[in-house]
Amino acid sequence: MIVLLGVVVVILGFVTRRNPVLVVGVAGVFTGLIGGMNPLEVLAAFGRSFADSRSVTVFAVVLPVIGLLERYGLREQARRLIGRLGGLSAGRFLAVYLLVRQVTAAFGLTSICGPAQTVRPLVAPMAEAAAERSTGAPLPERLREKVRSHAASADTVGLFFGEDCFIAIGSILLITGFVNSTYHENLEPTQLALWALPLAVCAFFIHGARLLLLDRQLQRDMALAVAEHDLPLPKGTDK
Amino acid sequence: MIKVEWLYWLVGLVFVVMAVQMAADRSNPRRWTSAAFWGLLGLTFPYGTGVADATAKNGGWTLPAEPLGVAVLALIVLAGFNFLGKGEPVTSTAEEREASAARLGSKIFVPALTVPLVAIVCASLLDTSGLFETGKATLLGLGVGCLVALVVGMLVTGERKLSVPLHSGRSMLEAMGSALLLPQLLAVLGSIFALAGVGTQVGRIVHDVLPDNSKYLAVLAYCVGMFLFTVIMGNAFAAFPVMTAAIGWPVLIEQMHGHVPAVLAIGMLAGFSGTLCTPMAANFNIVPATLLELKDQYGPIKAQIPTALPLLACSTVIMALFAF
Numbered sequence: 001m002i003v004l005l006g007v008v009v010v011i012l013g014f015v016t017r018r019n020p021v022l023v024v025g026v027a028g029v030f031t032g033l034i035g036g037m038n039p040l041e042v043l044a045a046f047g048r049s050f051a052d053s054r055s056v057t058v059f060a061v062v063l064p065v066i067g068l069l070e071r072y073g074l075r076e077q078a079r080r081l082i083g084r085l086g087g088l089s090a091g092r093f094l095a096v097y098l099l100v101r102q103v104t105a106a107f108g109l110t111s112i113c114g115p116a117q118t119v120r121p122l123v124a125p126m127a128e129a130a131a132e133r134s135t136g137a138p139l140p141e142r143l144r145e146k147v148r149s150h151a152a153s154a155d156t157v158g159l160f161f162g163e164d165c166f167i168a169i170g171s172i173l174l175i176t177g178f179v180n181s182t183y184h185e186n187l188e189p190t191q192l193a194l195w196a197l198p199l200a201v202c203a204f205f206i207h208g209a210r211l212l213l214l215d216r217q218l219q220r221d222m223a224l225a226v227a228e229h230d231l232p233l234p235k236g237t238d239k
Numbered sequence: 240m241i242k243v244e245w246l247y248w249l250v251g252l253v254f255v256v257m258a259v260q261m262a263a264d265r266s267n268p269r270r271w272t273s274a275a276f277w278g279l280l281g282l283t284f285p286y287g288t289g290v291a292d293a294t295a296k297n298g299g300w301t302l303p304a305e306p307l308g309v310a311v312l313a314l315i316v317l318a319g320f321n322f323l324g325k326g327e328p329v330t331s332t333a334e335e336r337e338a339s340a341a342r343l344g345s346k347i348f349v350p351a352l353t354v355p356l357v358a359i360v361c362a363s364l365l366d367t368s369g370l371f372e373t374g375k376a377t378l379l380g381l382g383v384g385c386l387v388a389l390v391v392g393m394l395v396t397g398e399r400k401l402s403v404p405l406h407s408g409r410s411m412l413e414a415m416g417s418a419l420l421l422p423q424l425l426a427v428l429g430s431i432f433a434l435a436g437v438g439t440q441v442g443r444i445v446h447d448v449l450p451d452n453s454k455y456l457a458v459l460a461y462c463v464g465m466f467l468f469t470v471i472m473g474n475a476f477a478a479f480p481v482m483t484a485a486i487g488w489p490v491l492i493e494q495m496h497g498h499v500p501a502v503l504a505i506g507m508l509a510g511f512s513g514t515l516c517t518p519m520a521a522n523f524n525i526v527p528a529t530l531l532e533l534k535d536q537y538g539p540i541k542a543q544i545p546t547a548l549p550l551l552a553c554s555t556v557i558m559a560l561f562a563f
Contacts, residue, residue: 003435007481010428014472014519021417022319024424024477025312028431035435040305042431047307049430051287054247055378056423057280060412061250061385062354065392067407069351071331072396073340077347080340107355115527124531141534149538152527153515156539157546160511164504167358168381170422171511174476175503177426181292182433183488187499189377190362195504198561202553207546 006031052181056173066111078104078112079122090131090147091215094154095208097123101158102204106165115155124151134215135222143221150214154207161203164196172196243375244288246382251284257409261326267413269324276317277412280420283310311427318417325413329406343395350392357384422476429480441485454495455559461486461502462509462555473519475510482506491562501562509554515547516540 006027013023032042066074082100085093101113111117127147132139139147163169167189176187258278264270288294289302317323331339340347361380365371371379389404398404412419432438449456461482468478487506491497514520518540528536535541 001440003432003437004440006432006435006437007441010477010481011468011472014474014477019319019321019417020421020474020477021315021424024421024428025315025319028424028428029312031428031435031437032431035431035437037435043308043312044304045308045431045434046311046427047290047304047309048292049427050283050307050311050423051290051304052292053423053426053430054250054284054287054291055243056426057420058246058250058378058381060419061246061253061382063411064253064404064408065350065354065385065388067409067411068389068392068396068398068404069347071336071403071407072343072347072398073336073338074347074351076336076340077343077345081345107352109351112351115530119527120530145533145535145538146542148531148533149528149535149542152531152539153542153546156515156523156527157543160514161508161550164508164511166355167362167377168354171476171479171507172504174422174426174479175507177423178429178480178483179488179499179503181426182430182484184292185499186374187503188362188374191500192504195501196508198557199505199508199550199554202557203546203550206549206553210546 003031003035005034049181053177055180056170056177059168059170059173062108062168070111075112075117079118082113082118082122083126086126086130088130089134089215090127090218091212093130094123094127094150094211094214097151098154098158098208098211099204101155102162102200105159105162106200108163108166108168110159110163110166110169113155114159115152119151119155123155124148127151131218135218137222137226139222140225143218143225146221147214147218150211154211157203157207161196161200165193165200167193240372241370241379242372243378244291244294246379247284247287249382251281253405253408254278254281254284256405257281257412260406260409261413264326267324267326269322270326272317272322273324273413276314276323276417279310279314279317283307283314286310311424314420315424318420323413323416325416326410328410328414330410339396346395350388350395353388353391354381354384357387425476425480429484432480432484437481438484438489441481442489445486445490449490452495454563457486457490457495458559458562459555461491461506462551462558465506465510466513466551469510469513469520470517471519473514473517473521475507475514478510478513479507482510495563497558497562502558505554505558505562509551512547512551512554515543515550 009027009030085096131147172189172192175192176189179185179187254277258274261270262274286307290304290307295301358380362377366376464482465478469475491502524540525536527539
């Protein structure tokens with residue numbers, strides 16, 4: 001039972017926001033020692049499992065290619081393409097962005113979009129502009145926050161449930177690395193990526209539907225806000 | 240036959256070359272310790288060839304594992320006590336990038352898409368050709384894909400110097416810092432948990448709590464466990480080795496003969512639904528709120544929870560229906 005203290009160390013370390021690398025190192029040494037290994041055996045266990053899970057870090061060979069392309073405007077071009085979606089309603093625009101984010105992440109392009117790269121400069125302002133176009137008046141603070149939060153959520157959901165369909169992403173390689181070195185399996189990344197597809201589809205339909213509902217919510221909340229706070233009315237309407 | 244160890248040597252070489260670049264970069268306040276970290280990491284890759292399980296099995300030349308363990312602990316100390324620094328990013332100006340994006344248009348996506356396409360071709364068409372080591376076609380395809388993409392990328396952009404992609408890649412490496420190594424270290428932790436018997440202990444508890452052979456309850460425990468552990472720790476990668484050593488492997492796979500890739504891939508995604516709900520995953524949930532200047536820093540989480548809970552239900556149902 002005492003080896004379970006190792007799990008406690010991991011949880012405490014992550015909950016108290018210690019450096020994650022340090023948490024993992026301390027938990028590993030601690031668990032090994034209380035699990036009855038002597039110090040040399042702990043070192044050997046670290047060395048052997050590190051060697052057997054080298055595949056997890058192989059994705060670093062992609063960096064020079066992505067670095068080169070970013071230097072030549074990969075992110076700027078992604079921004080231009082997204083900028084062409086200007087005519088849609090806020091909810092539809094965010095649903096299309098969700099799809100773009102999922103598909104590019106599934107091709108391993110996880111860093112061409114993101115909160116800093118696309119959401120702040122492009123997706124959030126475009127969604128706000130679209131919402132104002134359809135409601136015909138500036139958004140009150142609360143609704144502006146809602147649109148921005150949904151823009152951030154489209155990015156995060158798209159990333160999480162797209163990247164696992166790519167074979168060379170950390171989470172997939174962590175699974176193969178861990179299972180192959182611990183249980184001596186011969187698991188291939190492609191098999192895992194295939195099993196991530198059904199949930200990617202679920203994520204698109206669930207979150208996409210919620211983004212489409214955002215349009216209707218905005219209309220309703222806007223009408224309420226106008227009634228409550230005497231906000232400037234859309235042009236051409238009487239009170 | 241192309242061997243997977245060759246790819247590891249290539250990865251090691253890339254790290255060592257970048258470490259040399261870092262050592263020469265005076266704009267990095269911690270250039271020597273940064274170079275030591277990435278250089279040492281680079282050296283563990285070829286050394287690991289002599290330690291790896293497969294080498295011994297194939298009667299290859301073996302090396303003792305303890306020195307590699309010492310190196311791993313040294314890496315943990317260097318990264319854990321913030322010895323890693325960043326130099327001035329080596330990149331182009333915003334104007335140059337806009338101009339080059341306008342010039343190249345969507346052609347710039349071609350090299351990026353080359354990586355997965357080559358990897359898929361290798362994994363599907365060339366898997367049985369005998370060109371690649373058995374069972375390693377995907378991983379090797381990734382390596383081949385990167386090399387091909389680098390050539391295509393240099394042709395498309397008209398870049399002549401190989402040092403340019405290496406410098407840009409090194410800047411990305413510095414920006415990621417020790418986060419790059421975390422997945423591999425978590426895999427190591429998972430192995431140590433398994434060796435020390437953590438899985439058997441938790442498995443015993445689960446066995447006492449769960450009614451015998453109740454497949455659905457075990458699936459529910461694994462998926463909800465991944466979700467909750469991730470919410471608490473803020474990191475699905477950290478929850479994965481713990482939950483898998485406890486329930487995923489001993490109960491779902493060994494006892495109930497679940498389909499290995501289905502159980503593990505869906506289990507990880509159940510953890511990802513947890514990441515959507517937790518302020519502990521600050522880089523995904525709090526940083527965007529700050530970037531978007533939101534008053535309510537939980538705004539993104541509130542927008543995500545109504546998606547995350549149905550997704551957790553979907554993972555549980557899909558696993559229960561299709562993984563057995």
